[in-house]
Amino acid sequence: MNSTFKPAVAAQPEPVRGANLYRVAIVGASTLKGKEVAEVLNDRNFPSLDIKLLDDDESLGKLETVGDEISFIQSVRPEQFENIDFTFFASDPESTRKNWKTARTAGSAIIDLSFALEDETDAVVRSPWIERQLGQALTLELQPRPAVVAHPAAVALALLLLRTQKAGQLARVVATVFEPASQHGQKGMDELHEQTVNLLSFQQLPKNVFDTQVAFNMVTRYGEQSAPALSTVERRIMKHYRQIAGDNAPQPSLLLVQAPIFHGHAFALHLEMEQAVDIEKVSQALVGEHVNVTHLPEDAPSNVNAAGQGDVLVSIIPDANLANAFWLWAASDNLRITAATAVECAETMAASRPRGKIQ
Numbered sequence: 001m002n003s004t005f006k007p008a009v010a011a012q013p014e015p016v017r018g019a020n021l022y023r024v025a026i027v028g029a030s031t032l033k034g035k036e037v038a039e040v041l042n043d044r045n046f047p048s049l050d051i052k053l054l055d056d057d058e059s060l061g062k063l064e065t066v067g068d069e070i071s072f073i074q075s076v077r078p079e080q081f082e083n084i085d086f087t088f089f090a091s092d093p094e095s096t097r098k099n100w101k102t103a104r105t106a107g108s109a110i111i112d113l114s115f116a117l118e119d120e121t122d123a124v125v126r127s128p129w130i131e132r133q134l135g136q137a138l139t140l141e142l143q144p145r146p147a148v149v150a151h152p153a154a155v156a157l158a159l160l161l162l163r164t165q166k167a168g169q170l171a172r173v174v175a176t177v178f179e180p181a182s183q184h185g186q187k188g189m190d191e192l193h194e195q196t197v198n199l200l201s202f203q204q205l206p207k208n209v210f211d212t213q214v215a216f217n218m219v220t221r222y223g224e225q226s227a228p229a230l231s232t233v234e235r236r237i238m239k240h241y242r243q244i245a246g247d248n249a250p251q252p253s254l255l256l257v258q259a260p261i262f263h264g265h266a267f268a269l270h271l272e273m274e275q276a277v278d279i280e281k282v283s284q285a286l287v288g289e290h291v292n293v294t295h296l297p298e299d300a301p302s303n304v305n306a307a308g309q310g311d312v313l314v315s316i317i318p319d320a321n322l323a324n325a326f327w328l329w330a331a332s333d334n335l336r337i338t339a340a341t342a343v344e345c346a347e348t349m350a351a352s353r354p355r356g357k358i359q
Contacts, residue, residue: 020047021047021048021049022046022048022049022085022086022346022350023048023050023052023083023084023085023086024041024046024048024050024051024052024084024085024087024088025051025052025053025080025081025086025087025103025108026038026051026052026053026054026087026088026090027054027076027087027088027089027091027095027103028054028055028089028090028091028095028114029053029054029090030053030055030073031055031090031091032182032185032186032335033113033185033335033338033339034053034055034088034090036335036338036339037088037090037113037339037343040336040339040340040342040343041343044343044347046343046346047350052071052074052080052084053071053072053073053074054073054074054076054080055073055074055075055076055091056075056076056095076095078102078106081099081102081103081108082106083106083107084106084107084108085108085109086108086111086349087103087108087110087111088111088346089111089112089113089114089116090113091114092114093114093115093116094116095114096114096116096117097116097117100112100116100117100146104143104146109143109144109147110144110146110147111147111149111342111345111346112146112147112148113149113338113339113342115148115151115236117146117148118148118236118240120146122145122146123145123146123147123148124145124146124147124148125148125150125239125240125243125244126147126148126149126150126345127150127154127155127158127341128341128344128345128347128348129155129159129341129344130150130155130158130159130162130244130245133158133159133162133163134162134245134246134248138348138351141349144349147342147345149338149341149342149345150244151233151236151237151240151241152265152332152337152338152341153177153179153237153334154236154237154238154240154241154244155240155244155337155341156267156312156330156332156337157175157177157237157241157252157267157269158241158244158245158249159290159291159312160267160269160286160291160312160314160328160330161173161245161249161250161252161271162245162249163285163286163288163291164282164285164286164328165249165250166285167273167281167284168273168275168277168282169273169274169275170271170273170274171272171274171324172250172253172271172272173251173252173253173270173271173272174252174253174255174269175252175254175255175267175268175269176254176256176257176267176268176269177254177255177256177257177265177266177267178218178257178258178261178265178266178268178303179230179233179257179258179259179265180259180261180262180264180265180303180334181261181262182264182334182335183233183334184209184210187208187209188209188210189262189263191206191207191208191209191210191214192214192215193262195214195215196215196216196260199213207223207225209226210222210223210226210258211223211225211226212226214260215260217260218258218259218260219258220255220256220257220258222258230256230258231256233256234254234255234256237256238251238254252269261303263307263333263334263335264302264303264304264306264307264331264332264333264334265303265331265332266302266303266330266331267328267329267330268327268328268329269327269328269329269330270319270325270326270327271325271326271328272322272324273324273325274324275324276323276324277318277323277324277325279316279318282326283316286314290310290312291314292309292311292312292313292314293314293315293316294314294315295315299315300329301313301314301315301330301331302331303331305331306331306333307333308333309332309333310333310336310337310340311332312330312331312332313330313331313332314328315329315330316328317329
């Protein structure tokens, strides 16, 4: 995949919304990601004339709230994409692969939250947060390429490391990422819940999603029947990290751990600098858009207090054994970062249009 942007000629500003009103479709509207996209569209006042909610047969007829409006979920059919400006694919990868070309042929810009298109030649893995951090410029495209939303852990890692290196040269980074069940959607959340209940009542454990025990347990690999494998997710994080950060940030050594948590990523980063560490300088370097550095013990980052926030929460812990090293303990809302990335991709697509119009 060619994910390289054209050389920047001017720093990319906060997305500018065009004067037009756009028609939007969310495929997978009843999924965790789909619901979060609808919420972020409303929170950011995305200029939408209409938001069409689409999903598979199991969800047909369900009522979902979008802003102050209540809408029915409709089936995914080719005619549903007519006159749609932006289509968010928040369902499973199979649904995205089945329908994305139909939506694009109808004139819609494509934003993929399912990772189904990450290896498509014409697609680009994106994170507007990182693009702004690097000062990358918007490019004008009459038909925007499909945007694959970068993995939320890759976004958080890239943002933290790009900021940290402003405080000094990084020599080595080791990252442990704790993966929540919600990255597997509602089915992952349900299986963790059922395993927890069944363990406490001495019942057999359901293993349809993870194919291993994840309740009251931490693992670095799933069972053989699980898809995707945890190693596949780990490789995806690193691939997306390289595609959004390029050579501008050091490559961390990464270990991905499935944690017995429902929601939110947690990160333990060990960073070794070329010179002795000035913690205050590191703190000042980290502070900025989408990063909140906490100093009080009661405000220490956790996946609980990160829920619903658009910031990565961070605390800095000196390494008592190495004068030139320190730890970052961080947490972020995986679904909120994914949805915010998706909506900002749509905003920049609209802003990069000569007249802010897709159709």
